[in-house]
Amino acid sequence: MSTNIDIPNEINSPNYKKQKKLPCVHILSSLLKDPREQHMQKVIHGIKVGIALVLVSLLYLLDPLFEQVGENAMWAIMTVVVVFEFFAGATLSKGLLRGLGTILGGGLGCLVGTLADELGRTGNAVVIGAFVFIFGAAVTYCRLIPSIKRKYDYGFMIFILTFNLVAVSGLRADKIIGLAGERLSTIGMGFAVCVFTSILIFPMWASDELHRLTSSKFDKLACCIEDCMKAYFSVVSEQESMPRISVGDCKSVLHSKSSDESLANFARWEPWHGRFGLFYPWDKYIQIGELMREMASIIMSMQECLKSPLQPSTPLQNIIKEPCKAVGLSLGLTMRELGKSIMNMKRCHAKVITVPQLQSIKLELILLSSSSKLNGTANVESIAIANFLFLLMEIVDKVETLAKEVEALGEIAGFQPK
Template identity: 60%
Template sequence: MRKVIHSFKVGIALVLVSLLYLLDPLFSQVGENAMWAIMTVVVIFEFFAGATLSKGLNRGLGTILGGGLGCLAAALAQKAGGIGSTIIVGTSVFIFAAAATYTRMVPKIKKRHDYGAMIFILTFNLVVVSGIRAEKVMKLARERLSTIGMGFVICIFISLLIFPIWASDELHDSIASKFEDLARSIEAICLEEYGGSNGEKENQPAVANLSSCKSVLNSRSKDESLANFAWWEPWHGKFGLNYPWGKYLHIGEHLREVAATILSLKGLSARHEPPTTLRQTITEPCEAVGSLLARSLRELGESILKMRRCHPGASIVPELKSMRLELSLFMSSSNLQPIENGDGLAMATFLLLLMDIMEKVEKLAKEVEELGELASFRTQALICPSSL
């Protein structure tokens, strides 16, 4: 439905800017420069409101700076005349194009203003070069800038006020849903493969749930794009100004670390199929660890989704530390010692990976708690379901 809404919004925007051509009173004011308004709508209207704002503001800033400096350089070239005109144009093009291209490679500028720098280079070169042949370069630049502004205003108005699609909502819900995906993956391995529910379909749920685990692992570029678009968006709904979107990216990195370890866990279990006796030996600790990890991940995801502080330090973290200690004591006992060949070593590695996941979830819980403080999540009446 959101795709249909976006398609209708783009169609409406193009109809409105086309009126500059279709209506004689408007066409008499802007003339052929109306084409720049249509080009602006096609170029900057994006799916998310933040992406439209980002491209629109970058395009406007790049056009104003490039056009202004281009007009200044063109005016100086016209006054110089002759060979001096050629020298001024060539020198100015080289200096500004090289400087703008270098700034595009600076990480912070490339992240948020790469499009603006590109538009600056394009506009500056078009204006300064055409200014040598054009007699009324200032008038031409002003008319084109005004039509670009019309297209920008129409895009922003429709994108922000008519069924807006916010990148911030998408990022918030996406990060929260990743916790559920990882919880299901943990359950698929610990409870279904190594727990007491072994059967003919033991591998089918694991394969299905691990596909979502792989999507979490490959979500970095999407998260970074959404966070960048969300940074441009104004205050709306439950997200205020200066909202800590960077913390969402940190949480996403921790989630990908957990996902990578889960996939390593699955790979180990696929390569080394333990005998039934050994599987029964680790069934109880696997079920306990799997249940705790799944519950903890769901609580953290719910904390983000509902924007309420769960105080992980008061419940989740102590439970995970206690379970890690129990698992360490289990491994140090003689449970795995009688097993010869590689099966015992493989199971010990399996349990070590489980301990590593618990440690990563502890760090994840602290990150969620910090997000709650920075974003001013509301405090629950109860500390957390797991403490009851």
């Protein structure tokens, strides 16, 4: 029974060796380059915060401005310190949520205070206490809902703070409205300074970061798959142990859920810039990231499988060596093509080209696992081989699903045809 697997033309081409070296060169260069880039971004962010603080401090330092604003200028400074974030989207979201929470909390606090004033001193305390309890408990419960906590937690916190301060302040309604107007104006000034420096001076876009990180995960997992194939079929003598496999890339992908969700949330707040328009399908990036985390967990399971002391003999490994190595190379190439498709925003034709190839690979693996040469082996060896082939087929399934999702992303986001 044939166990040959068709390999894409790139593998058989004379330039393949050159292509094969590129990932290692790319990873090495990124390790040397990324720390410098990250350091420069941090330096730029620090300079931007310094500029924003200087601009907002002019409300204190310049007498004409101080005469207009007064001591409320401190709210503008506090806004810059609290709201200014590394990414522009994070700054916009915190600023807008802070303003909205302040307006709603102050407005409701003013209404509660006005209503309590009509009921006398005893009724005043009862009404204010009741409303503080109701709104505090209800809003705190809402903050614990995962979807709200991820996106609007800061706004709800500011609402509780403002409502309590206004409701229990004991000021008359007209004084509350005047004070709220003055503080809102200074908060708006601080927010305007944050937006100006964040967006107009070397902006750091969360959308660019999420786009780059998502595409880079494909190359990381491709290298992990190829390393597994090399380690499993390497020639190891009795005195040597199995070559070590770096699991750092897999772990970084597995632990990327919170950062992906945060970046996607910030990206939704960002204005139209560069290649990303309004209502860009950031949810697709979350779905693709989830699929890659599932694939990373399968690769980690395969790596643990390779460390098991119950390994098949070398003659038995040789039966599946060439087909499985071919599968690993093909999966690596496919993953890198998908990553390049996202990075360059070019459409991939998964349903026409990639999916049929992956289905053919999976069929070959099924035929290989049911081969008479493997079925006639000892129980322990057959279990080890079956486990390895099963995990490899699971990876093929995930790559197929990823290819479909990347194609769907290209259609929704309007990627250019290749």
